[in-house]
Amino acid sequence: MNKIPESLNEALQYLKEGTYDVLAGGTDIMLKNRGYAEAPVPFKKNMLYIFNLDELRYIATHDEHIAIGAVTSYASMLRHPDVPDILKRSIRQIAGPALRHVATLAGNIGNASPSADGVLVLYLLDARIILASADGEREVPIEDVITGPGKHTIRPEEMIKEIRLPRRTFSNTFFKKVGARKADAISKTSLAGAARLHDNVVEELRIAIGAVNVTVVRDRSIEASFKGLTLEDLKARVDEVAAAYDSLIRPIDDQRSNARYRKQVSFNLIEAFIRQL
Amino acid sequence: MAEVTFTLNGEEVTVDKPLNMRFLDVLRTTLDLTGAKEGCGEGECGACAVLLDGRIVDTCILPLASVAGRDIVTIEGYRTTERFQVLQNAFVKEGAVQCGICIPGMIIAAESLLSENPDPSDDAIRTALSGNLCRCTGYNMIIAAIRRAAKEGEGLW
Amino acid sequence: MKNISKSIDKVDAHEKIAGETAYISDIKREDMVYAMTLRSPVASGTIRNITLPTLPEGYAAVGPEDIPGRNLVTMIYEDWPVFPEKRVNYIGEPLMLLLGPDKERLASLLDAVEVDIEEDTPVLDYSHSGVHLHYEKGDSDKAFADADRIIEETYTTGYQEQAYIEPQGFVGYIEDETYTVIGSIQCPYYVHEAVKVTLDETDENVRVLQAPVGGAFGGKEEFPSVMATQLAVALKKIKRPIKMIYEREEDMVSTTKRHPSKTTIRAAVKDGRITGMTSHIGIDGGAYIGLSEVVLSRGMLAATNAYTIEHLDVDGDVYLTNTVPNGAFRGFGAPQMIYAIEMFMHHAAKELGEDPFSFRKAHMVKQGDWTSTGGKFRDPILLDEMIEKAADISDYHKKRKAYEDENVYKGIGMSWFFHGCGFTGSGEQHIIKSRVEVEKDAQDTVYIHVAAVDMGQGPKTTLRKIVADVLDLPIERVIFDYPDTHRVPDSGPTVASRTAMIVGGLLARAAKTLKETWREGEAQKVEKRYQQPDYVEWDGECMKGDAYPAYSWGVNVVEVEVDKHTYEIDVKDVYSVYDLGKAIDERIVLGQADGGQAQGVAYGYLEVMSRENGRLKQTNMTDYIIPTAMDMPKTDNHLIDNPYPYGPYGAKGGGELTLVGGAPAVAQAIEQAVGRRVRDIPATPEYLMELIHNG
């Protein structure tokens, strides 16, 4: 049976006892199961409708992190002062206003698409996901939640309760989404970057690239290799930086773009990010 | 089937329909409110837009379950307001209407924008309309109409 | 006389804004069933067998065996079956209809149908010509023999989908033993004729009503006849009201689009001037010819656009492929050809080391010149003035120079162009034979009876305005209802930029007669039929003479900036100047300008539809990209008066004109921004990347 739970506990109880798909904003799952006009949506499983689960609609600022409840809409995130600017930049480019009023980051994770724009920034920011079940909670880094296109490690009895963004300041951030038009477009490729510099020396450099592999690309060992470089050194070696990602940038041809373009643009964006530091 | 109660154009209504009906179909077929149109059926065009708690949403990708307890205003409800009169007049005067199929959705988008930002810049208007496709007008006259409504309706939003 | 161009409120705007207008999908009938379409999963094959599930009570299937009349849809060229009997020719081709009261049930029945088709190899390239046309002027062989230089280039254009926001749809029912269909259509009488022939019924037993149309752009010109005939066959079989509304994806997969094309132009150059030209334009017709021959011919007639070339040889082919049939789309063949010739003139100048602007101007047509087909440009041509105006408002020359800098990724492009008004050649006289009526009742209320359709372009307002103005009545006293073939004569289809000029012209004449014979408080009726201006001479066989009675003219300037990291194109500004004789309502025309330009510019850089093995890759509004409000820049559009003596108040056509120059203007701007020659459109970021990296 389909359910509209009134509390998180009730929701988790359903998940424990039956098999459900969770529907938050529904903007993704409604389409994946699209049927015909004037007929009910032919979902494959029973549905757990959590859009009105107000308990999970919150943004809370803690010392170490910002906590975003699973049914918080993108629009509310845009309005909140503590939501990191780079996440806002990404959200502003997700679909249009109507969708941003209902869609959620949790749904963006559940969607597990390599071109998901919110997820790109979650990778960049080392987000941690709180997965809750009737038996308790676990906190998992974003890259361990998503494993491939449409694939994730959320167990059938679990759901996303919260997204935690560590509070961290960067000297410089970069976000570029490349879609077919200026709004309302799925990413052909995308890149988010962040850097912490101290006295002109790289303390930390992060790069996340979307839509070029089965998941968002982020490689900590490559990033570590830039640590300690002076900015001049880094810029002088910009080609090497791009080359380091070569084997990870494995895009495909599809109805939106082609592999050659995605690859070239990813390289160009890595370069653009480094050059603007 | 399940009973879902919500506020529709100021009145409480209860419908007994599968929770997985698209809200657009509930409006158009069950409730006979055909002001929201189906243009794409996939959240892309905004023809099916209504206000949910005062903000624009696309009903073709909104299941009936999601409106439980919420406040919904469709163009049929909105057209009884003074704000609508101002928008309608501005749309007429600026020649913003061609085939008209996108226009109820544009009005909803305009209300959603103006209620948050009564004095929007052109860029803010373009952003607010970016999920509403119009194939006839090239948008400029719609943008001019919203600018005009913001001015003529000063104080209303 | 008042100034007719002064804008009034559009008569149908209030109710559309309020959501009160009932479009086709808003119409319901008592005891109605839905129709869903079973479609071919393969591009080419022979049907072995279609096995239906057991249909519950109240459900029915309708296929070719149910057709009482002829199994070909009546249109200009007749090769399109209502339902194919054996051969299937494209993916998405409708094979039969399933009908029933419950959508969910119907969907599961549709899924349960087993279609057994013996597949064969589809034709997907330009190898099977279904129509070949040719015309010539002067002696191009000699021009080429005498040339000191020959320049040749080839251009391609992609599909363009009309992407009207309202998908195609019909509601049908039987009333007083009359087969009645209401639809979102441009041409009530096309549908009427097609249904009549398919059902083998009389004129009176078929009735077609136009519902308010939620966008058409040519897409609802001939295709609705296909859908309506199918629905009518079902109506005759099950005798219950039927509603048939396409889902977006279904609409995209199975309805007509703008023909992809490939055009090769060769020019003979002597002393720095083009003396002769040969062109070949090939368009992809898809599986059936339908309207393609006429589209081809309009394209070919634009072979030299607004240039005078003395010696000319023009060939064209419609190629048949196993893909969805292509058809009418605002511009009708002209956008493909005008794109090619505008780019060619630009590139030819570059080849010759000349300044493109001056080179193009040196070849420009003047009043009194021969047209490409040896007709005459009789009326004043104000292009010089228009170009100057466009250059002025856009600061074209200064920007053009500034953007030459290699490090600046900006560009500005200018196109100028014409569009022939009305049907090609003597089509109005011999094929359409337009008839209109103006009637008045005993209360002196006046009624316009024409089959012209308002699909947003405004005739509900402009035609009333014309009649009211001639009769000197307030517009409220002139009624123009949605066309109904039982009540209005055949004033022709709503196509080819003919409504204001031809239908409006006839109405003005009818109104004038009514005024002259006006008898207060008495019912009166005046009918007028189209009469070709005496000067028009056209030989359709040889494509010789005056292809059109009149031409509208335009200039577009487009400015872009290209992102050097992502090759994304940012359209900055659009400027335009148009001569469409006289605007019947200025704001309506400016609205046409904004909308037409949006489609025309987007055709050049944004809208991608491609296919793989006969299957379209972009089949919904998420993947088929049309501009949003953020993509379309502000525009600065101007109209100049150049009244045409035979048009009402001097009006010519304007609906299509505003689209045809967008693509070459944006392509030239992009070309300047990236410093590489653009030959193929849409000039996407992917294409620009290849140009930049591979020359």
Ligand SMILES: Cc1cc2nc3c(=O)[nH]c(=O)nc-3n(C[C@H](O)[C@H](O)[C@H](O)COP(=O)(O)OP(=O)(O)OC[C@H]3O[C@@H](n4cnc5c(N)ncnc54)[C@H](O)[C@@H]3O)c2cc1C
């Ligand atoms: C027109 C359109 C444009 C779009 N544009 C973009 C875009 O530009 N960028 C982009 O990234 N995406 C885009 N999307 C995709 C989608 O809207 C987003 O991914 C959105 O974030 C999904 O959120 P939702 O709440 O609507 O998800 P839903 O549809 O409710 O859910 C999506 C998936 O996540 C699961 N899920 C949801 N919540 C939870 C939870 N709490 N716990 C466990 N699983 C959960 C669901 O079961 C489902 O599998 C677009 C979609 C549409 C229709």
Ligand code: FES
């Ligand atoms: S019909 Fe809902 S967004 Fe297009």
Ligand code: FES
């Ligand atoms: S007016 Fe026709 S789609 Fe907007």
